[in-house]
Amino acid sequence: QKGETVRIAFMDPLSGPFANVGQNQLKSWQFAAEKLSGRNPAGVKFEVVGFDNKGSPQESLNTLKAAIDQGFRYITQGNGSGAGLALLDAVSKYNERNPGKEVVYLNYAAVDPAMTNEKCDYWHFRLDADTSMKMEALTSFMKDQPSVKKVYVIGQNYSHGQQVAKYFKDAIKRKRPDVQIVGEDLHPIGQVKDFAPYVAKIKQSGADSVLTGNWGQDLTLLVKAMNDAGLKIPMYTYYAGVTGTPTALAGGGDSEVYVVAYGHANHTGELGQMGAEFHKKFNDDYYTYATYNGINLLGAAMARAKSTNPVAVARAMEGLTVKSFAGDVTMRAADHQLQQSMFITKWQKAKKGEYSVENTGYTFVPIKQMDPYVSSTPTSCQMKRPAG
Amino acid sequence: MEFFTISLLNGISYGLLLFMLSSGLTLIFSMMGVLNFAHASFYMLGAYFAYTVAQLVGFFPALVIAPLLVALIGALFEKYALRRVHKFGHVPELLITFGLSFIILEMVQLVWGTSSVDYRVPDVLDGPLFTIYGTQFPMYRAFMMLVALLMLVAIWLLLTRTRIGLVIQAALTHPETVEALGHNVPRVFMLVFGGGCALAALAGVIGGNAFVTEPGMAATVGSVIFVVVVVGGMGSLAGAFVASLLIGVIQTFAVGVDASLMGAFQSLGMAVTPESPGYTLWKLKISQIAPILPYVFLVLILIFRPKGLLGTREG
Amino acid sequence: MLQVANLHAFYGKSHVLHGVEFDVRAGEIVALLGRNGSGRSTTAKAIMGMVESTGSVHWKGQEIQGRKPYEIAHLGLGYVPENRDIFPKLTVHQNLMLGQKSAKQKGRWGFDDMYGMFPRLKERQHTEAGVLSGGEQQMLTLCRTLMGDPDLIIIDEPTEGLAPKIVELVGEYLKKLKSRGVSVLLIEQKLTIAMAISDRALVMGHGSIVFHGTPDTLWADAYIRKEWLEV
Amino acid sequence: MTGTTPALELKDVRKSFGRTEIIRGCNLQVAAGERVAVIGPNGAGKSTLFNLVSGRFAPTSGQVLLHGQRIDGKKPFEINRLGLSRSFQITNIFPKLSVFENLRCGVLWSLGYKYTFLRFLADLHDANERAEQLMERIRLHKKRDVLAGNLTYAEQRALEVGITIAGGASVILLDEPTAGMSREETRRFIDLIKEVTVGKTLLTVEHDMGVVFGLADKIAVVVYGEIIAFDTPERVRANQKVQEAYLGSVVAAQQEGGH
Amino acid sequence: MDLPAAVPSRVPARGGSRRDFYEFRPYNVGRWVVWGAFALLLLVAPLVFTTSLAHTMLSQMGIAIIVCLSYNMLLGQGGMLSFGHAVYSGMGAFLAIHTLNLVSKGAWAVPVSLIPLVGGAASALFAVAFGYVTTKKAATPFAMITLGIGELVWASALMFPEFFGGEGGISGNRVTGPKPLGITFGPQVQLYYLIAVYTFVCTAAMFAFTRTPLGRIINAVRDNPERVEFIGYDTQKVRYIVFILSAFFAGISGGLAALNFEIVTSEVVSAPRSGAYLLFTFLGGATFFFGPIIGGVLMVLAFVLLSEFTKAWLLYLGLVFLFMVMYAPGGIASLIMMNLRVASFGRLKEVWVSYLALAVTALVALVGAGAMIEMVYHLKLNSALGPKLHFLGIPLDAHGVNSWFGAGFVLLTGLGLFEASRRQFLRQWGDIQEFIEKEIKRRETL
């Protein structure tokens, strides 16, 4: 076991419109593997190889086959729940049909709650926090903001956007029944070129804050449009930190944007150093901290299982707790969802010593940290564990 | 009233923006009959060139230089690639622009990276122009509207004051005869294609910082600009202009309409519950489909008025 | 004025003209006769630089072989193609406009002359040329080329599809052109008209000139007529 | 009028494009089996008349009757199915299909094969035979597998007529079938037309008086959208109005005599 | 605008030399040989390529072949340029996976092997509805309506999770229902053979279609719709029926894809998917029946293999398209047919040497160009991992002058030699074509 090299197949878009995110995340995995390899209790080295799934669920299945043919037993994916769900399903079927050649799927960012609820699978482990967990954290923060009275919900009309809207409504009713939802808009994903009409609608509704699960262009254009119209109300978001978005946000001027995430841009300690080093090496930001947890978790599980065999490692990962950059994290056995601390961060000009995100002069500062239990949500998962 | 005014303003400015994006395509599509799928790519190139040029010499020089550079690329492409393919018909023409769009995309990613670049609105144009009912109207948006109108005037002059339009249209059916009458057809084609690309690039220079300059920007405007050209009527500049405004205004107002079929049924006394078949369809609000209304528009117009709003010919 | 020597022309690999030689002098009408497929149209196209060719074409003392069609047109050669290559989507008037080489050009003829010549065109001037009747299209092509104010005009079967009365008219106009100093190279099928107006006649067969002389000698030469014209 | 219904009848047919009236009340009765030449100055409306009869345009008013049945306003394919077929002044064939396929397409509907995709063409012996026969009759059998677009002009004209008669229509309209052909070819072609239209009603537009007088039983003269004369060749030629409007005295005399 | 190519009224005067007539028309013996070889190929392919990736790729090739052929019923045979063909293959896929799930639930008893037919029937139904409006028009209006409908369906696919399954799509399990002879379709090979059977049957059916009256009339409609109206056919109806038939086959392919991937997501109805069908059908060759077969195979190779080989795959793809459209607008099939024609006149062997020279020099040039492109990409994407990379097993140093110089040298030498052999080849080729023209003329006069 010691000195063994475990290869992980990374499958995410490396070409096409989401290549920027995929490239960054591949580098993050490779970087984390390089930094943390051999230092784990098992003494295993990790190597991450990129496969281009072009963001497509079907192509993901091809890359999965390719990876399996090349002897990979661990795969990781995160960019897009569509590909994620396809892989979860395919891995499950493959393992069932090919006993003895099992593959483990580490999901580092696909956040559809279904993956750890009704569609949960034994071979899937999620390192990110799912939409519902993030919403727990976010609403826990919002409920303490006295200024939040009238919220406008806007999102992309697809599963993620629909879920964000639904979980928000559930959670805020529980936590702050007095908060009014003054409007809700779901627009087709990636089709809106001009958000001004939406902003006009938000303004007319008298909202004092906006909640959105939008990402990419749908987020930046929304923020820009609000700025342009002089609508300065806080926005509560999920994905302001994804590659490219900070740059675009910075171009739009000052705005009050809050992000919920399991990390932030200004960590100190080992992760902080890694971030600085990553930046020096690639001139890019290291923000996919799930790679840090992922490598550590695998290492620990391999030590515990005394093997690198996926079957043993999967078993060992269940319920495993490791130290992370913000307290301990635990892989909940019931649904294979990592339980971890959550942060609310705020987008603002970086002060001296703060990390300038994407060299924009802006940063995400943590304004609230929440322990894992806060964001922990119940699961409906009925995990089918392999016999034996 | 307040919402109406603001929406109208938004609608018109969005319409003008659409026109700005599609004017070059109108020019090329209507005159040369080429479905230029790379149009949006030239738009993107314009934005990236402007980003780089603006860093070196400032925004306003970039406003001129970037379109010229792109025009040059477009003209070269016409001369060395498109022209050879012209005689094979329209599908090959279209496919070669398809191929070009891949190449431009990759080149852009190689040169400027896969992420968005920090291309900002120049300070002089940043900030609100006026405030109406407490909503600011950004100066840059007014600038965009102005440029769109200038584009309209420029193309209109080109089409009416010169015979380039006639030469091109004639050359579509009988290129050799037009040459024998003493017109340098290849040069005219090159100029028109280059000019169309320059217009796309100008839109990019202005759109790039108003929106986001990133490799995905071409794909996001890709098909909607075809809608404008077709709805307006192929071969009609005025049509494209009217179509842009119409689409802009309708789409903007549609965002404000939260009515749905479910509501309609309920007011007719029919109960629609989540269990009813097709519930998601019935509960879909008009505001939710606003951004895809242009496609609905496209299909309807082609069925009922295939010439387009102001067009004179089909196809 | 126009001297053609040893002209060969090709469509891709097929060799169509085999050393054509003739000349057209100033203010002369020359008829180019021959059977279908003998290469008359190709000769016209070769002079205009519209097909691949070798040999020599001298025009007003300049070698124009190998030049581009639009350059040749600017030197004062006009060409009326067969097939009525009108521009179907443009109006009659616009078709005529394209005949001019530039908007400012002032020539011996203007729109009014054309409309005077064929009043029918004036009536239809704002109609799309594509819907004109066959004969109207034929008139339009002729006028379009005249608008370019050429010194020599090559006309490929101008009377095809014209009513007999109009055919006569065209003949008269060609004579009028001549009287204004324009030379004409007339490619014709209808011997009657060609013989009536031309100063000289050429007969073409299998891609080369097999006869040249005056119309009268051609009338007299029964062998040529039988062998190469089949009349 | 005799007791038999005319093969083709026009009753006060009018057609305007925009504001201009092109056809101004045409009346015509063509008996079955008659050969009619339609002549008239350029732009008089001959082709337009054909377009109205064949369904390319609908008349603005008036009636068109084919064997006594109203066909005005019907679609071209409906009229064709009723037994009227036409050729075009400007060659209108299927350039990327072979000569044989062009002709076979022409016969398919009339043999009742309609839109079927459940039978092989190769097994349709009647259609194939008809197409082969036609090909021989229009003398294109040596070019059987040549793409129609690659034929010479005269051959394309022949094919145009071939497609027109392929469906076995009883009323045939030919629009300047010999345009662009040499005198020699024209003569051969006219013989061909005579041969293939035996027993059919034929209307043909022609400017070549030699052809007109050689081919037609009757001549209809269209001037400015009206039929000013419809009579036997001799009487039409003698008609003063026709001479003025159309023939022009000199040419009439010359063409009559041939060359 | 007339699509796909302007219809020349007389002899095609533009190009110069005449395009000659060649049709894919196997003689009876030849026909058996060709189809037998095709069947054999389908049969032995998975025995030759045995990795699991190869098996899924072969399966996908079968699927792609069917869908590209069905697309070509519109484009190549009917002159209908569709930007929304994925709507039909995709709808077939969705209906098929829903059917599969009903079967799994026991609600329906359709054998898994027949589910693709359900997909086909469903697509045909959609085509009955959508096609009614699209086929009212031809040429550009047709193209634009299909674009509009395609965008609408794609956008709706994400908005209606009940039917389309949202982002995750709908997944199913093909191991269900009765298992005749122990065939479960679990192992990829079993599914491959199912796909192979469908591929063979559908190809044969679509080929047969080209030999039927409707198949011929749609060609006529493509060439000259106006004239078709005057020989008794309603062009709109012709297009409509063909559109439905094409959708039927597209639906079958969608159904097979549903079985193959066991998941159907909204991407199957997407615009890029429709675009890919168009591109690859054209690349294969739309003017010949078998062109799209090549196109389908290439589509899978490009998307699955090429993208694994190199990050620059989109660039390569774009360049290939550019050059193919410029130099071989008839697609690969036309290149093959041109050579077959030369062969049938017994002159192919003369050009072998030239081909070899062309191939070798082109390869050299490509290696040079490829090395440079790869170095550029490496510098851009992976420079932090050090300047070293491997290209075709050759170690390169993206910072090293040697590598650049070497690659440039290879490229230039290759290009120079290629140009030389190209000139030589063109001369030879011209001679042969001239010979063939003459020969054809001679035979005509016999």
Ligand SMILES: Nc1ncnc2c1ncn2[C@@H]1O[C@H](COP(=O)(O)OP(=O)(O)OP(=O)(O)O)[C@@H](O)[C@H]1O
């Ligand atoms: N575009 C072309 N490609 C190949 N061959 C051609 C082309 N155009 C004409 N030809 C051939 O060239 C020869 C001469 O044709 P040309 O058109 O010059 O004859 P013509 O004397 O004008 O006859 P016509 O009376 O038909 O107009 C003919 O044999 C013809 O088949």
Ligand SMILES: Nc1ncnc2c1ncn2[C@@H]1O[C@H](COP(=O)(O)OP(=O)(O)OP(=O)(O)O)[C@@H](O)[C@H]1O
């Ligand atoms: N679609 C249309 N729109 C407007 N005008 C038209 C249309 N079609 C025909 N015309 C006009 O109608 C008149 C008659 O045309 P038509 O083609 O019937 O003449 P014709 O008698 O066949 O003449 P020719 O002998 O020259 O072919 C012409 O002046 C023509 O311009």
Ligand SMILES: CC(C)C[C@H](N)C(=O)O
């Ligand atoms: C690109 C990412 C921000 C996408 C996101 N992970 C999602 O599930 O939709």
Ligand SMILES: [Mg+2]
């Ligand atoms: Mg000629």
Ligand SMILES: [Mg+2]
């Ligand atoms: Mg006519």
